[in-house]
Amino acid sequence: MALRPDELSVLVLHGPNLNLLGNREPEIYGAETLREIDALVIAEAADLGASVRSLQSNHEGELIDALHAAADQGVHGVLFNLAGLSHTSIALRDAITAISVPCVEVHISNVFAREPFRHRLLTAGACVGSISGFGAASYTLGLRALIGYLRTRNAE
Ligand code: DQA
16 A cells, blocks of 8 residues: 655764854855755655654764654654764664665765765665765755655555
8 A cells, every 4th residue: 555645754964063064164065054954854844745854973882862753753764874884884784674664875075086985885785775976966856866765665
């Protein structure tokens, strides 16, 4: 049975240091603030008939708790940029595989065109897919991909 689009609820998680967007290395991460990125995602979600809640945290455990809560609360999908933790956190990867809520990972910069330590993404392999390198548009592209995936899966 297909879900109606307005039944889709998406959690957006932003990891460490993303609260500094706008000021943080704008030549890499662009001029948009996190608030502006959230506004873009909310507008895109409204277009797609989904509702979005967003959370930024600089703490790994808080992000893990948010993933657990998403599963408990029946959130349909999670869009996240786990920032530096994408490269290091086995605990976040384990949380993603533990919850069985579809996740899409995004990165503002093209991590594969940067330092070698950014080429390894521990969390992306536990996701439905990932998007990297399109600036703030990585989030809206990721949201479209996630919602497309959820609709297709629920129509099957
Ligand atoms: C980032 C890329 C990461 O390597 C980095 O640690 C970040 C931001 C991005 O969105 O491009 O904090 O996730």
